[in-house]
Amino acid sequence: xxxxxxxxxxxxxxxxxxxxxxxxxxxxxxxxxxxxxxxxxxxxxxxxxxxxxxxxxxxxxxxxxxxxxxxxxxxxxxxxxxxxxxxxxxxxxxxxxxxxxxxxxxxxxxxxxxxxxxxxxxxxxxxxxxxxxxxxxxxxxxxxxxxxxxxxxxxxxxxxxxxxxxxxxxxxxxxxxxxxxxxxxxxxxxxxxxxxxxxxxxxxxxxxxxxxxxxxxxxxxxxxxxxxxxxxxxxxxxxxxxxxxxxxxxxxxxxxxxxxxxxxxxxxxxxxxxxxxxxxxxxxxxxx
Numbered sequence: 001x002x003x004x005x006x007x008x009x010x011x012x013x014x015x016x017x018x019x020x021x022x023x024x025x026x027x028x029x030x031x032x033x034x035x036x037x038x039x040x041x042x043x044x045x046x047x048x049x050x051x052x053x054x055x056x057x058x059x060x061x062x063x064x065x066x067x068x069x070x071x072x073x074x075x076x077x078x079x080x081x082x083x084x085x086x087x088x089x090x091x092x093x094x095x096x097x098x099x100x101x102x103x104x105x106x107x108x109x110x111x112x113x114x115x116x117x118x119x120x121x122x123x124x125x126x127x128x129x130x131x132x133x134x135x136x137x138x139x140x141x142x143x144x145x146x147x148x149x150x151x152x153x154x155x156x157x158x159x160x161x162x163x164x165x166x167x168x169x170x171x172x173x174x175x176x177x178x179x180x181x182x183x184x185x186x187x188x189x190x191x192x193x194x195x196x197x198x199x200x201x202x203x204x205x206x207x208x209x210x211x212x213x214x215x216x217x218x219x220x221x222x223x224x225x226x227x228x229x230x231x232x233x234x235x236x237x238x239x240x241x242x243x244x245x246x247x248x249x250x251x252x253x254x255x256x257x258x259x260x261x262x263x264x265x266x267x268x269x270x271x272x273x274x275x276x277x278x279x280x281x282x283x284x285x286x287x288x
Contacts, residue, residue, distance in 0.1 A: 042231070045077040045094035047085050047223070049147075049178050049199055052078055058258045065252070069242040072235070081176040082148035090286070096239065098225045098259070102152040104272040106284055113224035113272065114240040115247075118263040120219035123153030124200065126211045127192045128185055136166045136215050142191035143171045145184040149285035152275070154178060154194040157217040160283045179203065186210045198260055221271045225261075240266065 046059055055078050063074045077094060079085040089097055092109030101121070104113055125144075127133045139162070146155040149172075162168040173190055175181055178199035184190040186207055192214065200208065225243065227236045246252035247264035256262045 039073055041073040041075055042095040042235075043075050043077045043093070044096045044098070045079065045085060045088060046098045047100055048079055048082055048176075050202065051177065051179060052080075054202075058255075061255055062246075065246055065255075066239070066242055069246060070238050072238070082151060083176070086148070086150060092228055092230075094228065095231050096225060096227050098223060100150060100152045101221055101223055101272055102150060102156055102275055102280065102284070104224060104226065104269065105276045105280075106150070106286070110229045111226040112229060112236065113226045113267045113269060114236060115243050115261070115264050116224040116267040116271070117222040117259075117261045118265045119222060119260070121153050121196055121198075121222045122219045123155075123157045123217035124195050124197055124213045125158055125192055125215040126182065126185055126195060126200065127214045128188070129210055129212045131191070133192065133214055136162055136168060139170055139192055140168050141170065143173050145173045145175050145181045145190035145193040147176060147178050147181055147194070148174055149283075151178075151194070152220065153196045153217060154181070154199075156280050156283050157220070157278075158194040158215075160278070160280055161215075161217055163283075182207055182211060220275055221267070223259075224267050224272075 044059070044063060046055060048055060050058070056076070059076055059078075063076055066072070067074060074096075077088070079088060082100075085099075086103070088094060089099060089103060089111075090108050092111075096114075097111060099111075101116075104111070125136065133139060144158075144162075146159070148155060150156055155172075155174075159172065162170060173184070175184055178195050181190075181193035181195055182200065182203050185193040197213075200211070200213075227239065243261075244264055244266065247256055247262065253262045256264060
């Protein structure tokens with residue numbers, strides 16, 4: 001976590017206690033204050049790549065800035081784990097969402113992508129630094145940790161490439177977050193683990209020092225911020241423009257880098273078509 005966020009984290013942590021631990025997200029609602037007209041509040045759901053406190057410290061300052069720039073109100077919805085987030089996403093519970101790119105392909109609620117980071121993402125397969133594994137083929141018959149079945153870089157692509165390219169038989173172990181994956185490998189609870197470079201870089205130095213990257217997947221378009229189709233088109237464009245303008249400022253780049261979204265660009269469904277073309281349906285596990 002960057003120095004700016006470390007300074008903010010202490011101030012923001014108290015507000016975290018007011019967030020429900022596992023309450024379902026709700027679409028935009030109108031909140032009425034005595035003597036004032038009803039005010040619509042939009043929910044933003046974020047995929048829980050990190051632990052709850054860190055997610056709050058990253059996203060809450062961004063929502064505060066977004067409110068200033070748009071005049072709209074936002075509530076941050078943090079689910080306890082990735083499967084819970086995907087269930088809410090599939091049900092269309094969030095007005096806006098930051099999510100796994102593959103959810104733009106498996107997209108029953110019809111979310112519309114607005115912005116993404118320009119830098120492509122690759123999945124990584126990590127092993128203990130002193131392990132004997134030198135190629136993915138060495139993982140035959142081993143247990144491999146993943147954050148969730150459908151995390152695109154950290155699970156879907158890795159599992160597909162292990163099976164299709166290397167013909168490896170392995171036992172998947174889903175541990176609910178990227179951090180838990182890395183700890184599983186360092187604690188010898190799994191022979192290897194799936195992640196992405198950004199989340200590996202966010203781990204404590206003592207964790208990073210005990211891991212090495214064994215394999216990298218093909219690159220793909222980064223995680224988008226998307227809007228539910230029920231959100232008015234004018235509001236969608238207002239939010240997109242505000243995010244892009246914020247990303248062009250030094251303060252915006254510093255905050256958005258923690259997601260990472262510092263190199264923010266507009267995006268559309270066509271950017272995620274290559275993921276659809278990979279034919280990962282056999283490896284996708286619908287959350288119910």
